[in-house]
Amino acid sequence: MVDKLLEVKNLRVELQTKDGVVPVIDDLSFDLDYGESLSFVGESGCGKSMTALALMGLLPEKVGRIASGSIKFEGRQLANASSEDLRKIRGNEISMIFQEPMTSLNPVLSVGEQISEVLRLHQKMSVNSAWKRAEDLLDAVNIPDPKRRVHDYPFQMSGGQRQRVMIAMALACEPKILIADEPTTALDVTVQAQIFGLLKDLQTKTGTSIILITHDMGAVAQMARKMIVMYAGRPCEIGEVAQVIKTPQHPYTTGLISCVPHLDDAIIDANNRLSEIPGIVPSLREFGSNKCLFASRCKHQMEQCRAERPVLAQFSNKQAFACWKREIIDAG
Amino acid sequence: MQADEQDRPLLKVRNLRVEFATKSNIFSRQKSSVKAVDGISFDIKRGETLGLVGESGSGKTTAALAIARLLEASGGEVNLNNVDLLQLEREDLRQARTKLQFIFQDPYSSLNPRKRAEEIVREPLDSLTDFDQVKRQKIVDNLFDSVGLRHEQKKLFPHQFSGGQRQRLGIARALSTNPELVICDEAVSALDVAVQAQILNLLKDLQANLGLTYLFISHDLGVVKHMCDSVVVMYMGKVVEHANREQLFSAPKHPYTKTLLNAVPKLDVALDVTEVQNQMSKSATENSFVNGCKFFDRCPLSQPKCKEVAPELGETQTGHWVACHMIS
Structure with missing residues (x-):
């Protein structure tokens, strides 16, 4: 049997906090195929970035650990693999673009040095050929005049250009998986459109799989085919993007879609209100308790929600969600 | 007479300019300047919301700061209730500030971490009004109710609040002097989507209840479409389009403006982003076309004329102003 590119099963990640051990990712399973794009959606504090860090083996040392479950990358077990093994994969076969391009680039090295470093380490390229390749990569991410700009330092570039440098660096070794953690949050919409266009282009050219982490449903609709909605460390809805956006089943997904004013919404009257999800994400202390963590914010909540954690159950062949209301929703 | 009063715009901005001096090199004595806001004009009617949109660096925030006299304008007029704020000095300015308040983007850094919530909300009352202790306390209590904070939270420090609650504090502070105009500078950008909806609803409720007028700055066009009655689009310090909401969003x-609207990811279809990408392959460069249209190098419609002569803002149909040679 051919191994899946990435197969995550019952992943549980625990953080050591002063209130004890809390599961910031609680029973997450998904898989990713070659050339596929998957998106994680949810508010901050719901475990989206933690998932990415767990995949990369970059959980905060001594504080975070993978408690149980498995992460298989082309059949190789990544959960609790040695840091040496992880280092070979990281930046080489799985790489990541971080949210803040200013703080994640080294301010005292030129962008050329930073890109070529990846190539020298992972591909054992010579200094000269790595530098040459860095120029090509800058060209591939549409930075004008790459021969000159490769000597620039991050502060000499605009936000969008820095994000392109990050992408160039992440793509240097032609990874099989590219994880993009809110890659456009700090950028203008026009620049965001360019970055998305660039990522899509590169995906078609190189066949890289993309994991996009975002809170923007519009970005999901445009960039991904599959999506996972996370709430308080738990997956609450998984499915095909088109289907989930059209017929969201979990009340949290419905809320996330309708609480944002979208540009393609019709203008109704002057005083229309947005539908709200009241309250905020529960504190870490509540994570892991055997109940629906969304219950306190949910207008459908009932007794069972506070007594038992809902299980993720298949809704149709392309959609699954975790909610006790499903029978009632099913009934209409 | 009463009707006249209602119809008159609350805020009239005329030809507002803000320039920042720069030195081109350290040896040159000649001073040059960047025109961050280059002669913008607009009105806001009482009780309405005007959106100010544009990419970062287009001068939205600079314009707002100049209107609030938090930054010195280089020229122009800012009439609030027929009083030119730019001409006011000292005590008069202090009095005028009660009528115009600011809500800032970052609820984390715009609250003094060493003050308690009620002190933060009371601060404008302390510094701008002469009310007695009892009345101030009463106003603060009422504000906590109207922005949806609990009274027992009055003694807490900012770090003990969540992001959304902190923004509620910032709103309460802005409303304490009973202002007529509230400037919201990216007031919801730092918030999570669910909390953003709560704050937007709060702002709308307050507007309906208190008759507030908003100058609403945001880069999120969906939010602007939801919140604003009319919209001003800025590009490199100039107004390029000004229209009411229906016209701007349905017939930009x-x-x-078209490029900006196209760039926003849509929910329903996967739009072809490469088109936008090609159009916007260049990013804004300062002073590239000093005489002509500043959008020249990125514009799909550009003609030689655009490079030579800067287009004036002209009314193409009632209430719809556009600054472009190619649109008549």
Whole structure:
């Protein structure tokens, strides 16, 4: 049997906090195929970035650990693999673009040095050929005049250009998986459109799989085919993007879609209100308790929600969600 | 007479300019300057919301700061209730500030971490009004109710609040002097989507209850479409399009506005982003076309004329102003 590119099963990640051990990712399973794009959606504090860090083996040392479950990358077990093994994969076969391009680039090295470093380490390229390749990569991410700009330092570039440098660096070794953690949050919409266009282009050219982490449903609709909605460390809805956006089943997904004013919404009257999800994400202390963590914010909540954690159950062949209301929703 | 009063715009901005001096090199004595806001004009009617949109660096925040006299304008007029704020000095300015308040983007850094919530909300009352202790306390209590904070939270420090609650504090502070105009500078950008909806609803409720007028700055066009009655689009310090909400979003005219709207990811279809990408392959460069249209190098419609002569803002149909040679 051919191994899946990435197969995550019952992943549980625990953080050591002063209130004890809390599961910031609680029973997450998904898989990713070659050339596929998957998106994680949810508010901050719901475990989206933690998932990415767990995949990369970059959980905060001594504080975070993978408690149980498995992460298989082309059949190789990544959960609790040695840091040496992880280092070979990281930046080489799985790489990541971080949210803040200013703080994640080294301010005292030129962008050329930073890109070529990846190539020298992972591909054992010579200094000269790595530098040459860095120029090509800058060209591939549409930075004008790459021969000159490769000597620039991050502060000499605009936000969008820095994000392109990050992408160039992440793509240097032609990874099989590219994880993009809110890659456009700090950028203008026009620049965001360019970055998305660039990522899509590169995906078609190189066949890289993309994991996009975002809170923007519009970005999901445009960039991904599959999506996972996370709430308080738990997956609450998984499915095909088109289907989930059209017929969201979990009340949290419905809320996330309708609480944002979208540009393609019709203008109704002057005083229309947005539908709200009241309250905020529960504190870490509540994570892991055997109940629906969304219950306190949910207008459908009932007794069972506070007594038992809902299980993720298949809704149709392309959609699954975790909610006790499903029978009632099913009934209409 | 009463009707007249209602119809008159609350805020009239005329030809507002803000320039920042720069030195081109350290040896040159000649001073040059960047025109961050280059002669913008607009009105806001009482009780309405005007949106100010554009990419970062287009001068939205600079314009707002100049209107609030938090930054010195280089020229122009800012009439609030027929009083030119730019001409006011000292005590008069202090009095005028009670009528115009600011809500800032970052609820984390815009609250003094060493003050308690009620002190933060009371601060404008302390410094701008002469009310007695009892009345101030009463106003603060009422504000906590109207922005949806609990009274027992009055003694807490900012770090003990969540992001959304902190923004509620910032709103309460802005409303304490009973202002007529509230400037919201990216007031919801730092918030999570669910909390953003709560704050937007709060702002709308307050507007309906208190008759507030908002100058609403945001880069999120969906939010602007939801919140604003009319919209001003800025590009490199200039107004390129100004129209009411229906016209701007359903029939945008300026090529820059169109590009901006196209760039927003849509929910329903996967739009072809490469088109936008090609159009916007260059990013804004300062002073590239000093005489002509600043959008020239990124514009799909550009003609030789655009490079030579800067287009004036002209009314193409009632209430719809566009600054473009190619739109008549």
